[in-house]
Amino acid sequence: MKTEKILKSAVAAAAAITLTGCGSSSTPQTETIDAQTEFGCSTINIYNWGEYMGEDVIPNFEKTYNAKVNYDMFDSNENMYTRLLGGSSYDLLVPSDYMIERLLKEDLLQPLDKEALTNLGNLDPEAVEMQKVYDPDLAYSVPYFRGSVGFVYNKNNISEAELEEKGWNILLDEKLDNKVFMYDSQRDAFMVAFKALGYSMNTDNEEEIEAAYEWLRKVHQTVHPAYVTDEVIDAMAYPNPNEAKDIAVVYSGDAAYILSINEDMGYFEPKQGTNIWSDGMVIPKNAGCPALANEFINFVLEYDSSYDNSITVGYTSTNLQVKEDIANGEYAGINAYLPRSGYDKDEVFRYNDVLVQKLSERWTKVKLD
Amino acid sequence: MKSFSKMVYPYVVWAAVMIVVPMLMLVLYAFTVKGNSVLTFQFTFDNFIRFFSDPVFPGVLWRSLKLAVITTLICIAVGYPTAYAMAKLKPNSQAVAVLLITLPMWINMLVRTYAWRGILSFGSFSGEFKVYVGMVYNFLPFMILQIYTSLSKIDPSLITAAHDLGADNTQTFRRVILPLSLPGVVSGITLVFLPAVSSFFIPKLLGGGQYVLIGNLIEDYFISTGDWNFGSAISLIMAVIILISMYVTRRLDRYTAQEDE
Numbered sequence: 001m002k003t004e005k006i007l008k009s010a011v012a013a014a015a016a017i018t019l020t021g022c023g024s025s026s027t028p029q030t031e032t033i034d035a036q037t038e039f040g041c042s043t044i045n046i047y048n049w050g051e052y053m054g055e056d057v058i059p060n061f062e063k064t065y066n067a068k069v070n071y072d073m074f075d076s077n078e079n080m081y082t083r084l085l086g087g088s089s090y091d092l093l094v095p096s097d098y099m100i101e102r103l104l105k106e107d108l109l110q111p112l113d114k115e116a117l118t119n120l121g122n123l124d125p126e127a128v129e130m131q132k133v134y135d136p137d138l139a140y141s142v143p144y145f146r147g148s149v150g151f152v153y154n155k156n157n158i159s160e161a162e163l164e165e166k167g168w169n170i171l172l173d174e175k176l177d178n179k180v181f182m183y184d185s186q187r188d189a190f191m192v193a194f195k196a197l198g199y200s201m202n203t204d205n206e207e208e209i210e211a212a213y214e215w216l217r218k219v220h221q222t223v224h225p226a227y228v229t230d231e232v233i234d235a236m237a238y239p240n241p242n243e244a245k246d247i248a249v250v251y252s253g254d255a256a257y258i259l260s261i262n263e264d265m266g267y268f269e270p271k272q273g274t275n276i277w278s279d280g281m282v283i284p285k286n287a288g289c290p291a292l293a294n295e296f297i298n299f300v301l302e303y304d305s306s307y308d309n310s311i312t313v314g315y316t317s318t319n320l321q322v323k324e325d326i327a328n329g330e331y332a333g334i335n336a337y338l339p340r341s342g343y344d345k346d347e348v349f350r351y352n353d354v355l356v357q358k359l360s361e362r363w364t365k366v367k368l369d
Numbered sequence: 370m371k372s373f374s375k376m377v378y379p380y381v382v383w384a385a386v387m388i389v390v391p392m393l394m395l396v397l398y399a400f401t402v403k404g405n406s407v408l409t410f411q412f413t414f415d416n417f418i419r420f421f422s423d424p425v426f427p428g429v430l431w432r433s434l435k436l437a438v439i440t441t442l443i444c445i446a447v448g449y450p451t452a453y454a455m456a457k458l459k460p461n462s463q464a465v466a467v468l469l470i471t472l473p474m475w476i477n478m479l480v481r482t483y484a485w486r487g488i489l490s491f492g493s494f495s496g497e498f499k500v501y502v503g504m505v506y507n508f509l510p511f512m513i514l515q516i517y518t519s520l521s522k523i524d525p526s527l528i529t530a531a532h533d534l535g536a537d538n539t540q541t542f543r544r545v546i547l548p549l550s551l552p553g554v555v556s557g558i559t560l561v562f563l564p565a566v567s568s569f570f571i572p573k574l575l576g577g578g579q580y581v582l583i584g585n586l587i588e589d590y591f592i593s594t595g596d597w598n599f600g601s602a603i604s605l606i607m608a609v610i611i612l613i614s615m616y617v618t619r620r621l622d623r624y625t626a627q628e629d630e
Contacts, residue, residue, distance in 0.1 A: 360589075
């Protein structure tokens with residue numbers, strides 16, 4: 001997968017050169033700034049998701065600002081949170097919506113210097129709309145990527161009409177026995193169950209939780225899903241004939257990548273609604289060099305960085321121009337790149353500690369059944 | 370000699386900081402309720418009651434123990450004859466054989482397990498079968514080397530003496546070679562069973578997301594749920610089981626040692 005992605009980003013880089021050559025709205029930074037004299041420090045520690053940034057973004061930033069970037073990766077919001085509470089000092093984090101909400105509630109973030117964020121105007125209004133849910137004053141975060149959760153399915157074996165009709169409940173169809181990948185995260189699995197039953201995914205009604213648990217158990221007993229995380233990307237993009245699955249619950253960005261590799265696959269967001277999410281850049285309170293981190297956020301919002309990020313990773317850019325260019329260019333015809341927005345049954349996940357506890361135990365039990 | 374004994378201090382300090390303190394913290398977590406502040410602890414047995422009152426958790430424990438026991442038995446069944454054959458080779462060939470057994474260990478275990486994932490995807494095997502293959506593959510060398518070491522230490526004159534006294538090959542093996550090699554088998558069991566019972570990445574990588582073991586459960590509670598208290602309780606239960614099994618193997622070792630005399 002790695003080589004594939006590198007190849008792809010090479011192609012993308014070539015495409016980017018042609019695009020900028022055509023005089024699109026990018027503003028290439030020519031003059032260099034000395035971070036030490038300008039901001040009093042020249043090193044920032046970034047903590048981001050794995051495989052979540054273009055290859056050239058950091059080298060370009062380091063060159064332009066004569067700065068040094070230390071880059072660490074996490075694989076779940078909870079991991080990131082544990083590490084942060086353990087006292088690690090970072091200048092920039094990229095957690096998801098509900099985790100930003102939690103960090104804000106626990107007063108672990110500092111407000112951004114919006115005066116210095118001259119590129120905020122590049123943001124996609126749809127992304128800002130989602131950001132308002134967890135950061136109402138837009139004071140602490142800047143959207144990084146956004147997306148949805150849906151099905152990646154093999155178009156030869158499952159028809160779109162069938163998905164239209166059954167939605168998430170297709171997971172209760174016996175013919176899909178051993179043909180299903182389920183995302184191994186209580187948050188996403190229960191989201192699917194809540195939506196299949198027509199509930200809100202942020203419910204903490206005990207009966208609804210119990211019903212969702214029963215639904216997941218039924219899925220477990222009927223189709224015996226394989227519970228996976230990132231392995232799903234390779235498994236759907238390059239299916240092995242002996243263990244190929246027909247359908248998988250996948251994040252839209254991973255879906256965009258899968259669809260760009262494997263033409264047999266389609267992406268579908270059920271009518272019952274789904275989780276729409278966004279990840280945002282935030283600066284923790286204990287940051288050592290917040291001014292430069294602020295500058296980095298501005299740098300990511302530039303056309304070139306946003307393009308590099310989005311084309312490498314596959315998730316929907318929060319830079320409006322980049323989103324449109326990629327949707328009409330590299331990812332033309334791949335619906336997963338443009339997740340549904342403005343649909344009233346789609347929801348953003350909210351932080352709710354009690355609910356997390358209730359779900360986690362049940363999720364463990366579903367898998368052990 | 371006396372000055373040498375001082376050299377043990379760095380290890381004592383290291384063991385205290387890296388082993389004893391974390392173990393104590395684990396015990397503390399296991400017996401307290403979630404959300405304690407630093408100074409006030411609220412002690413409880415709830416974490417343990419929760420584990421044993423729900424059949425799901427002991428079920429996972431049972432499955433993990435079963436996997437570890439079967440893995441160990443397969444390792445003995447395959448490892449003993451291999452070690453025996455190795456010990457019978459000429460000295461030079463023995464060195465080559467030992468090299469061949471240890472060679473795969475030069476490569477990281479995780480990488481080798483990933484390789485197995487690729488190899489096993491060519492047929493349609495059940496997740497359970499794949500996990501067993503991965504476990505036996507990873508732990509077999511430890512068993513072979515332990516048994517081989519104790520077999521190669523056996524004085525050949527003992528075998529000659531047994532033959533002189535009229536024992537046939539089977540009798541010589543049963544009465545002389547097997548008892549003398551048992552200490553190797555016992556330490557092989559320790560080296561295979563203990564890591565096998567708590568292994569979590571092999572089932573995770575090869576089980577196709579359909580095979581949850583106690584190690585995965587602990588990981589889940591620490592990392593995704595953030596319930597360190599319950600996670601610690603499970604770890605402690607595991608630790609007790611490991612202690613018991615170590616005690617049993619020790620006794621086995623002493624028993625065989627006594628028989629030698």
